[in-house]
Amino acid sequence: MNDHMPAEGAAVQLSGLKEVQFTLNNELIALTINPAKRLLDVIRDELRLTGTKRSCEIGRCGACMVLVDGKQMNSCLLMAYQCEGKSITTIEGLHPEQGEFDCIQQAFLEEGGYQCGYCTPGMVLSVKALLDQNSSPTPDEVEEALSGNLCRCTGYGGIWRAVQRAAEMRRQSDEAG
Ligand code: FES
Ligand code: FES
Numbered sequence: 001m002n003d004h005m006p007a008e009g010a011a012v013q014l015s016g017l018k019e020v021q022f023t024l025n026n027e028l029i030a031l032t033i034n035p036a037k038r039l040l041d042v043i044r045d046e047l048r049l050t051g052t053k054r055s056c057e058i059g060r061c062g063a064c065m066v067l068v069d070g071k072q073m074n075s076c077l078l079m080a081y082q083c084e085g086k087s088i089t090t091i092e093g094l095h096p097e098q099g100e101f102d103c104i105q106q107a108f109l110e111e112g113g114y115q116c117g118y119c120t121p122g123m124v125l126s127v128k129a130l131l132d133q134n135s136s137p138t139p140d141e142v143e144e145a146l147s148g149n150l151c152r153c154t155g156y157g158g159i160w161r162a163v164q165r166a167a168e169m170r171r172q173s174d175e176a177g
Pocket of ligand 2: 113114115116117118119120150151152153154
């Protein structure tokens, strides 16, 4: 099934409001939404989590990337009602403790993996999806994982170093148990 298609059997009201429940950053959220709303709009405009960025709005740039059940997803292409029962992670959900950075965020900071920072939340989430599956990715696997994220500023050198550094930190943390 295409990830962007409604779940089989999902009842969609084309007029009126619809109830939806999902987990957002480990918190259960219940909303009454317009079924025409995209996840991007609900996250930013209704839940006020503005780390998820709005840019091309046609699935080309990755600025709006979130994780849905651990997989990369452009939230501009996903209707909010399709998220019923899913687990969604935005950039705000990455802090292990309040005020601390996840190791991927730390690596982007240390290696200069950003300039304006607009693409960074999406980049970081794509790297998380990759490293959660594989903490020793090959260059091809890194390239594939970031193929949906565009950066207009950095030239990608800092981003590339940040991914290597984050992978190293993940391996060290895995070894330390
Ligand atoms: S805003 Fe969603 S891919 Fe660009
Ligand atoms: S840091 Fe500016 S778009 Fe990537």
